[in-house]
Amino acid sequence: MTPSIVSEDVAAIAEALGPEPDAVLEEMHDRAEREGFPHVGPTVGGWLALLARLVDAERAFEFGSGFGYSAYWIARELPTDGEVVLTEVDEDELDLAAEYFASAGLAQRARFVHGDALETVDRVDGPFDLVVIDNEKDRYRAAFDAVRPKVASGGVVLADNAVTAGHVDAAAVRAVLAGERRPGATDASRGIGEYLARVREDDDFTSALLPLGEGVCVSVRR
Numbered sequence: 001m002t003p004s005i006v007s008e009d010v011a012a013i014a015e016a017l018g019p020e021p022d023a024v025l026e027e028m029h030d031r032a033e034r035e036g037f038p039h040v041g042p043t044v045g046g047w048l049a050l051l052a053r054l055v056d057a058e059r060a061f062e063f064g065s066g067f068g069y070s071a072y073w074i075a076r077e078l079p080t081d082g083e084v085v086l087t088e089v090d091e092d093e094l095d096l097a098a099e100y101f102a103s104a105g106l107a108q109r110a111r112f113v114h115g116d117a118l119e120t121v122d123r124v125d126g127p128f129d130l131v132v133i134d135n136e137k138d139r140y141r142a143a144f145d146a147v148r149p150k151v152a153s154g155g156v157v158l159a160d161n162a163v164t165a166g167h168v169d170a171a172a173v174r175a176v177l178a179g180e181r182r183p184g185a186t187d188a189s190r191g192i193g194e195y196l197a198r199v200r201e202d203d204d205f206t207s208a209l210l211p212l213g214e215g216v217c218v219s220v221r222r
């Protein structure tokens with residue numbers, strides 16, 4: 001697992017402060033730790049919940065949902081007739097997500113779509129109040145461009161791994177964001193750098209880094 005970019009103290013205080021996970025989230029977190037699955041973790045999960053509240057989210061879309069950990073944090077905050085769209089290329093992961101949501105009575109607030117998220121987003125109606133980008137790092141910019149017309153005014157787009165991840169190197173991300181050529185950069189590092197440059201240059205959005213977990217880029221539509 002990629003280590004968090006924050007100290008143990010910061011992560012512990014953030015977790016202790018809340019929002020509090022429920023028993024199902026705890027179980028999902030244990031699974032991720034046990035299997036080395038790259039979920040966003042509780043500190044970022046708490047911020048997903050907070051942001052969903054801040055924007056009064058009714059509809060959300062996620063690029064890359066795994067077994068539903070991050071989407072679950074959002075689903076808890078939605079109204080009973082709200083919906084989070086989970087997308088996943090791995091059908092087994094998505095089935096697991098559906099089981100977790102059902103066990104918590106949250107299935108009515110979720111749509112589980114198997115397949116490439118960048119194709120799925122074209123088939124699902126917006127607007128979305130909250131979007132999470134957590135698919136392949138070299139396709140983040142394409143994901144943003146695909147969902148952009150469907151982001152509600154005042155809506156928020158979060159991109160995980162804005163600083164680090166398995167194949168993402170922060171120094172390379174910085175260089176790409178500064179417009180430097182970086183021949184040795186991985187596709188993932190280049191993808192993140194290009195994503196950050198893309199949202200920074202978008203006049204309709206204001207973006208800032210949330211320095212928790214592996215770094216989250218938060219962009220709000222004006």
Ligand SMILES: C[S@@+](CC[C@H](N)C(=O)[O-])C[C@H]1O[C@@H](n2cnc3c(N)ncnc32)[C@H](O)[C@@H]1O
Pocket residue numbers: 038039040041063064065066067068069070071087088089090093115116117118134135136
């Ligand atoms: C880093 S994991 C995070 C899962 C989830 N967001 C969480 O934090 O719990 C990313 C997931 O995205 C899936 N994925 C990658 N590219 C995808 C794509 N183009 N469409 C749908 N799912 C994708 C992977 O299979 C993996 O399960």
